[in-house]
Amino acid sequence: MRAGDAPRPNVVLINCDDLGYGDLGCYGSTRNATPALDRMAAEGLRLDSFYMASPVCSPSRGALLTGCYPPRIGFGDFDGLPVLFPGQACGLAPSEISLGRLLGDAGYRTAMVGKWHCGDQPAFMPTNHGFESYFGLPYSNDMGRQAGTPSDDRGDQRGYPPLPLVLDDEVLEQQPDQRSLTARFLAEAVRFIRRTDIRPFFLYLAHMYVHLPIYVQERFARTSRNGAYGAAVETVDWVTAVILHELQTLGLDGSTIVVFTSDNGSRARDGGSNAPLRGTKGTTWEGGMRVPCIVRWPGHVTPGRTSDELTASIDLFPTLAALCGAALPDDRTIDGVDLSELLLDDAVSSPRDAFWYYLMNDLEAVRGGRWKLHISKSGTPVHELYDVVADPAESTDRAAEQPTQVTQLNAIADAARRSLGDARLGAVGADQRALGRVADPRPLTAYDPQHPYFEAEYDVPDRG
Numbered sequence: 001m002r003a004g005d006a007p008r009p010n011v012v013l014i015n016c017d018d019l020g021y022g023d024l025g026c027y028g029s030t031r032n033a034t035p036a037l038d039r040m041a042a043e044g045l046r047l048d049s050f051y052m053a054s055p056v057c058s059p060s061r062g063a064l065l066t067g068c069y070p071p072r073i074g075f076g077d078f079d080g081l082p083v084l085f086p087g088q089a090c091g092l093a094p095s096e097i098s099l100g101r102l103l104g105d106a107g108y109r110t111a112m113v114g115k116w117h118c119g120d121q122p123a124f125m126p127t128n129h130g131f132e133s134y135f136g137l138p139y140s141n142d143m144g145r146q147a148g149t150p151s152d153d154r155g156d157q158r159g160y161p162p163l164p165l166v167l168d169d170e171v172l173e174q175q176p177d178q179r180s181l182t183a184r185f186l187a188e189a190v191r192f193i194r195r196t197d198i199r200p201f202f203l204y205l206a207h208m209y210v211h212l213p214i215y216v217q218e219r220f221a222r223t224s225r226n227g228a229y230g231a232a233v234e235t236v237d238w239v240t241a242v243i244l245h246e247l248q249t250l251g252l253d254g255s256t257i258v259v260f261t262s263d264n265g266s267r268a269r270d271g272g273s274n275a276p277l278r279g280t281k282g283t284t285w286e287g288g289m290r291v292p293c294i295v296r297w298p299g300h301v302t303p304g305r306t307s308d309e310l311t312a313s314i315d316l317f318p319t320l321a322a323l324c325g326a327a328l329p330d331d332r333t334i335d336g337v338d339l340s341e342l343l344l345d346d347a348v349s350s351p352r353d354a355f356w357y358y359l360m361n362d363l364e365a366v367r368g369g370r371w372k373l374h375i376s377k378s379g380t381p382v383h384e385l386y387d388v389v390a391d392p393a394e395s396t397d398r399a400a401e402q403p404t405q406v407t408q409l410n411a412i413a414d415a416a417r418r419s420l421g422d423a424r425l426g427a428v429g430a431d432q433r434a435l436g437r438v439a440d441p442r443p444l445t446a447y448d449p450q451h452p453y454f455e456a457e458y459d460v461p462d463r464g
Contacts (some may be wrong), residue, residue, distance in 0.1 A: 004389070011203070013205070014205045014259065016263065016464075017207055018212075019291070021287065022274045026042075027046075032226055042303060046306045055283055067315070067317025068334060068335045070332070072333060076360050088121075089439075091121055107199055108201060110202045112126040112136065113192070114205055115208050116138050120139060127168055133192070135188045138164060147459050148461030162451075163176065175458070182209060186239050190242065210236075212267075212463055214462070220234050220238075221430050249315035259293070260295075263291075264288060267320060277394075279353060319338050321338075335395050361422070367388065370388060370390070372386050376424055
């Protein structure tokens with residue numbers, strides 16, 4: 001643990017969009033060039049059994065920011081939808097405590113750069129969740145006007161107003177050049193890191209890559225061995241290289257924790273990979289929710305370590321609280337556990353002994369130790385048991401030969417249902433908080449044929 005009189009560390013949390021477990025060289029990829037991230041892993045800790053709390057964007061991000069399973073904070077569904085869409089009335093409740101608020105209240109300066117996707121109404125935006133500044137997209141980059149979107153009788157694209165680029169709490173630009181956005185996000189991140197301030201800082205940098213549609217700079221497209229997808233991965237790697245170089249140049253290398261991860265697994269097509277895991281984004285197989293996670297803190301985290309201990313994104317909330325001297329809220333349930341000793345001591349095991357896999361409000365699987373029990377898939381009951389340490393591809397069902405493990409995991413599932421419910425069974429959880437909601441929601445933008453957009457409509461029809 002950090003000594004009480006030691007300077008508090010800075011924190012840079014980098015979260016990718018739809019980056020798969022098998023997309024980085026340090027996790028086995030031979031298709032994508034990721035030298036900076038491979039070096040980051042060699043200089044830090046690579047977590048091999050790190051889970052996001054949902055296999056899709058909005059609930060995953062809400063969980064990361066609050067340390068809670070999505071159904072705990074009302075993020076199981078959004079008026080029947082799996083993720084948030086432009087102009088919806090719901091989002092992350094103002095009463096929730098995000099990492100931005102947690103560390104801001106502890107004396108940190110805070111910034112959020114990139115994709116938010118926890119609600120686009122003013123009450124739900126980053127500047128109302130503890131972040132002093134914000135520059136980015138309020139939702140996915142495929143939620144703007146683009147080719148192939150159905151139109152209503154007026155010729156307007158249903159549900160997809162122009163894509164807004166937001167600065168703090170105002171729309172700065174509409175339908176921005178997506179090829180330029182990652183470099184613009186990086187420039188804002190560097191500006192924030194360089195700012196002179198006696199306070200330590202927390203930067204949450206959430207990439208739009210590798211979510212579809214993929215627009216990349218020509219220099220990355222030209223050198224990629226894996227098409228546009230590989231070029232986007234290599235852009236993310238370049239951003240990481242710049243940030244690590246900046247920290248070193250400013251003398252902040254040893255006083256900054258850098259965490260790199262992804263919001264869920266890859267779609268596993270169009271160039272993405274979750275190898276060797278089974279499943280994809282949107283599923284509770286390992287490939288949907290087990291993601292890369294690298295932690296680097298020179299002088300504190302032993303370089304070159306790998307760990308297969310059970311860990312999760314919801315654990316970052318109490319872990320960073322412990323390392324940064326922030327007080328955890330005592331008026332609500334936090335599902336995460338403090339991993340600080342695991343990060344700092346090679347001999348320590350993870351305090352996490354179980355993990356619950358929810359898809360929307362359905363409990364689909366549970367893990368305890370090395371064993372994972374699948375309970376349902378898309379509303380259909382299943383009964384399959386896998387040793388996900390020896391068999392991460394979930395290829396050999398062991399339920400028939402391991403009845404004791406099945407019984408123990410069913411007990412974990414029952415505990416999850418008592419707390420968070422299980423919509424498939426009609427079970428209501430006893431400890432759930434309300435989704436944030438406003439009375440008069442309005443989209444941030446509206447299409448205007450007279451507006452001088454950079455692009456009136458993006459020409460790539462792909463949506464993620």
